Amino acid sequence: MSTVTTFPQTAARRSVKDLQLGESGTICCLQDPEMALKLLEMGCIPGTRVRLNSRAPLGCPITLVVGEAADYTLSLRVSEAATILLKE
Amino acid sequence: MSSSAGIKTAPAGQAASAAALETAASRLPGQGRLTRIALIGNPNSGKTSLFNQLTGLNQKVGNFPGVTVDRKTGVSQLTAQHRAEIIDLPGTYSLYPKSLDEKVITDLLYDRGSAQYPDFVVVTADASNLRRNLLLFTQLADLGLPAVLALNMMDVAEQHGISIDLEALQYELGVPVIPMNARKGIGVTALKIVIAQQLNAPTVSFYEPEPELLPMIRQIRYYFNLHNDYLALHYAHQFRQISFLSADDKAYIAELVAKYEFEPMARQAQETITRYNSINELLLNAVSVTRTEKAEPYSNRIDRVLTHRVWGYLIFMAVLFLLFQAVFAWASYPMELIDEGVAWINSLIQTNFDGPLISLLTEGVLAGLGGVLIFIPQIALLFAFIAVLEETGYMARVTFMMDRIMRKFGLNGKSVVPLISGMACAVPAIMSARTIENRKDRLITIFVTPLMSCSARIPVYTVLIGLVVPDEPVLGVFNLRGVALMGLYLLGFVSAVASAWAMKLLMRTTERSYFIMEFPVYRWPRWKNVGLTIIEKVKAFVFQAGKVILAISVILWVLASYGPGNALEQAESRARTAAVAQALTPEETESRVASQKLESSYAGRFGHLIEPAIRPLGFDWKIGISLLTSFAAREVFVGTMSTIYSVGQDANELTVQQKLAAEKDENGQPFFTVARSASLLVFYVFAMQCMSTLAATYRETKGWQWPLLQLIYMTGLAYLASLLVYQVLK
Numbered sequence: 001m002s003t004v005t006t007f008p009q010t011a012a013r014r015s016v017k018d019l020q021l022g023e024s025g026t027i028c029c030l031q032d033p034e035m036a037l038k039l040l041e042m043g044c045i046p047g048t049r050v051r052l053n054s055r056a057p058l059g060c061p062i063t064l065v066v067g068e069a070a071d072y073t074l075s076l077r078v079s080e081a082a083t084i085l086l087k088e
Numbered sequence: 089m090s091s092s093a094g095i096k097t098a099p100a101g102q103a104a105s106a107a108a109l110e111t112a113a114s115r116l117p118g119q120g121r122l123t124r125i126a127l128i129g130n131p132n133s134g135k136t137s138l139f140n141q142l143t144g145l146n147q148k149v150g151n152f153p154g155v156t157v158d159r160k161t162g163v164s165q166l167t168a169q170h171r172a173e174i175i176d177l178p179g180t181y182s183l184y185p186k187s188l189d190e191k192v193i194t195d196l197l198y199d200r201g202s203a204q205y206p207d208f209v210v211v212t213a214d215a216s217n218l219r220r221n222l223l224l225f226t227q228l229a230d231l232g233l234p235a236v237l238a239l240n241m242m243d244v245a246e247q248h249g250i251s252i253d254l255e256a257l258q259y260e261l262g263v264p265v266i267p268m269n270a271r272k273g274i275g276v277t278a279l280k281i282v283i284a285q286q287l288n289a290p291t292v293s294f295y296e297p298e299p300e301l302l303p304m305i306r307q308i309r310y311y312f313n314l315h316n317d318y319l320a321l322h323y324a325h326q327f328r329q330i331s332f333l334s335a336d337d338k339a340y341i342a343e344l345v346a347k348y349e350f351e352p353m354a355r356q357a358q359e360t361i362t363r364y365n366s367i368n369e370l371l372l373n374a375v376s377v378t379r380t381e382k383a384e385p386y387s388n389r390i391d392r393v394l395t396h397r398v399w400g401y402l403i404f405m406a407v408l409f410l411l412f413q414a415v416f417a418w419a420s421y422p423m424e425l426i427d428e429g430v431a432w433i434n435s436l437i438q439t440n441f442d443g444p445l446i447s448l449l450t451e452g453v454l455a456g457l458g459g460v461l462i463f464i465p466q467i468a469l470l471f472a473f474i475a476v477l478e479e480t481g482y483m484a485r486v487t488f489m490m491d492r493i494m495r496k497f498g499l500n501g502k503s504v505v506p507l508i509s510g511m512a513c514a515v516p517a518i519m520s521a522r523t524i525e526n527r528k529d530r531l532i533t534i535f536v537t538p539l540m541s542c543s544a545r546i547p548v549y550t551v552l553i554g555l556v557v558p559d560e561p562v563l564g565v566f567n568l569r570g571v572a573l574m575g576l577y578l579l580g581f582v583s584a585v586a587s588a589w590a591m592k593l594l595m596r597t598t599e600r601s602y603f604i605m606e607f608p609v610y611r612w613p614r615w616k617n618v619g620l621t622i623i624e625k626v627k628a629f630v631f632q633a634g635k636v637i638l639a640i641s642v643i644l645w646v647l648a649s650y651g652p653g654n655a656l657e658q659a660e661s662r663a664r665t666a667a668v669a670q671a672l673t674p675e676e677t678e679s680r681v682a683s684q685k686l687e688s689s690y691a692g693r694f695g696h697l698i699e700p701a702i703r704p705l706g707f708d709w710k711i712g713i714s715l716l717t718s719f720a721a722r723e724v725f726v727g728t729m730s731t732i733y734s735v736g737q738d739a740n741e742l743t744v745q746q747k748l749a750a751e752k753d754e755n756g757q758p759f760f761t762v763a764r765s766a767s768l769l770v771f772y773v774f775a776m777q778c779m780s781t782l783a784a785t786y787r788e789t790k791g792w793q794w795p796l797l798q799l800i801y802m803t804g805l806a807y808l809a810s811l812l813v814y815q816v817l818k
Binding site: 030053 | 353361
């Protein structure tokens with residue numbers, strides 16, 4: 001069971017929320033178990049590259065481009081993005 | 089996996105086969121039936137386009153039992169001899185439902201014994217985003233459902249440099265794969281031919297439940313006599329939400345789940361990852377990406393402007409203005425035509441026939457029918473707009489820009505459109521709240537939308553403002569009356585937002601609010617989809633809300649036309665005697681008679697009855713009658729006032745205003761003082777006096793709880809506000 005890789009109990013790691021505009025990162029793990037289910041279904045699987053594409057005028061929500069070949073764009077709230085941790 | 093374990097596939101082919109008839113007979117008593125096909129796919133995978141291509145105008149909207157989701161079905165002529173019933177399911181990313189809307193999918197697909205169980209499913213997938221779209225497909229395949237993959241948006245995939253080896257994909261997936269472009273109708277014929285054939289259950293499995301789960305799965309499977317392990321696993325995941333399981337069934341599964349220490353969330357996450365792994369593997373053999381350029385997608389470039397911090401909001405304002413203009417101004421021409429048409433039919437009947445039944449027909453039924461039909465232009469235009477905004481992908485951007493602001497008040501980025509539309513008419517506005525997936529956000533939006541001042545309040549506002557607000561310039565450019573009118577609109581808006589905020593604090597929800605959604609690429613709208621949306625919404629309104637409106641119109645007619653005993657006859661003869669004594673003209677006599685009759689009717693009694701209750705607000709029984717009849721539609725206020733004050737048949741707003749201005753109280757002072765008029769205005773801002781809105785809320789929430797709450801809350805708010813205003817200004 002890979003519970004460990006999916007929901008580690010680490011703190012203070014960089015998350016998608018901390019990405020700069022245009023910066024990419026690789027998803028390491030998903031912190032919030034319930035949110036994780038939704039994110040996984042939407043294709044945010046550990047190991048996937050994501051790029052911060054834009055922020056809404058008021059800073060939240062944001063859009064992410066998910067996948068290597070610029071697969072598709074997701075929009076999500078900053079609080080949701082904070083649960084997606086990035087690899088170092 | 090266990091798809092081989094004794095599944096009897098319902099044959100979908102030429103319905104004449106004996107097996108087909110046998111299966112059909114076992115599900116539906118009576119004769120054979122149409123092949124039943126469920127259409128399922130991710131949001132934005134072109135499912136709606138495909139449904140429209142397959143069924144055209146042969147669509148029917150019903151309800152899924154117990155939920156607020158429309159059940160869209162249609163009949164498709166597959167081949168010359170073969171027709172099939174197509175069920176359009178809500179868009180979803182997986183078979184694990186997150187929202188109530190998605191729950192109808194599992195309820196339908198888990199119950200093999202159900203009369204609605206599909207013979208097979210057509211899964212739509214966006215070819216340009218195959219990996220994520222196949223997740224749902226693999227789950228369906230593992231349920232052992234015969235399936236066809238409609239590989240949609242082949243053109244987009246091509247533009248992205250994605251080439252798909254269809255034969256390899258078909259081999260890997262174990263089901264027929266049809267390349268298509270549903271927007272243009274390409275591939276639809278091929279799909280029809282394939283689904284007219286007999287289909288077998290898929291032979292490929294993409295995920296096998298982990299061995300340690302098998303003891304639990306097998307027990308569930310044999311207890312419920314299920315055809316495969318994966319379905320049994322879903323029972324373990326979702327037994328609490330499966331509507332067709334009894335309490336005992338649920339208790340049985342709960343016991344097993346506890347006994348085997350089953351962890352649903354971790355297992356589901358694991359399953360999803362495993363599925364993606366097998367999808368990645370199979371895509372290696374079937375898909376190659378030969379993209380060289382790194383040009384930025386055009387959608388992102390458009391977004392630079394449309395979601396810009398300045399331009400974004402300005403453009404949104406412009407779009408809203410156009411929408412408002414359409415629903416407010418353009419719709420008024422056909423509305424007038426309908427109004428005149430109904431009036432013409434009415435007078436035609438009235439001049440040729442007479443009697444209480446004719447009166448019921450003209451003043452009750454036809455008036456009610458007119459009240460229903462008159463909303464059609466607004467509904468059609470509003471939904472044309474909304475359909476275009478959704479089709480193009482702009483709506484997702486509006487949500488994106490407004491979410492932060494609206495969330496503060498317990499609303500959602502998607503609440504913007506209903507609230508704004510509510511300034512034209514709450515009925516289509518409430519219907520447009522459909523686009524909000526989160527149940528709590530949607531209910532709050534529906535609840536507060538009628539507080540926005542709608543166009544039916546305008547006649548009331550005009551009459552009363554004209555009565556007490558002087559026609560003077562303010563600050564040189566504005567008119568005092570205009571400022572007062574704007575103040576009323578503002579009052580409505582502020583109360584809507586404040587009520588939403590209060591409800592956010594009061595309402596509990598177990599459903600978690602997500603904002604995660606796919607940002608669709610910009611596309612030209614498909615006019616066929618727009619047209620079908622309009623037809624669907626108008627039909628829904630006319631046939632569902634219309635019934636309630638018609639019924640209440642008839643009741644109101646009875647109340648206004650009949651009185652206890654022979655009270656009406658007495659009133660008429662009294663009026664005629666008085667008229668003769670005062671030597672009134674025949675016309676004046678008739679309006680005097682009408683006025684006196686209304687006073688003696690049940691509606692008049694009602695006015696007198698509630699007078700003690702509304703006296704603190706500054707209202708008398710005459711206003712009481714108007715409040716009652718306003719319930720048919722607020723603009724009826726003007727008509728009722730003109731009848732009570734016996735203005736005569738051809739009353740317009742100005743003559744009513746003069747009559748009201750001439751009205752004196754018992755001390756000989758003008759009755760409509762500033763305090764009284766302000767109190768009445770505030771009452772009309774807040775009060776729920778629109779049965780069409782209540783009917784729409786009833787339809788959209790599938791129950792009387794919300795409309796009743798709306799009625800009590802808004803009317804209570806109106807009462808308190810009027811009381812305050814009158815007592816302070818008096």
